[in-house]
Amino acid sequence: MIEKKVNEYGQEQIIDNFDRIIKIDDRFLQVRLIKTKKWKERFNEHGRFTEPMPRAKFVNPSQDICYLVNRDDLIKMKEAAQ
Numbered sequence: 001m002i003e004k005k006v007n008e009y010g011q012e013q014i015i016d017n018f019d020r021i022i023k024i025d026d027r028f029l030q031v032r033l034i035k036t037k038k039w040k041e042r043f044n045e046h047g048r049f050t051e052p053m054p055r056a057k058f059v060n061p062s063q064d065i066c067y068l069v070n071r072d073d074l075i076k077m078k079e080a081a082q
Contacts, residue, residue, distance in 0.1 A: 012037040014049065021061055030059045 003015045017032040033052040041047025 007036065009039075009042075011039065011042045012047075012049075016052070021059065027058050028061045029056050031056050 001017055003017070005013045005015060007013055014035045015032050016034075017030055020031050022029045022031065032055050034055050035049040035052050037047045037049050
């Protein structure tokens with residue numbers, strides 16, 4: 001999932017969180033790639049962004065979590081239930 005946000009310094013950010021959440025003990029870690037608009041171009045509508053940088057943060061997975069499944073996944077689930 002791609003999100004657009006503005007950081008505390010007023011720079012626009014494009015965040016790709018891949019919808020990946022990793023469980024570590026009783027906590028959940030979300031891995032993301034973040035591109036930030038370059039500082040000197042922060043007020044320029046068509047300003048350049050930095051290269052994507054990996055970041056991670058702990059999240060509360062009580063939010064709605066959606067999964068994409070294909071036909072093969074559904075067949076496997078059906079076979080496992082029988």
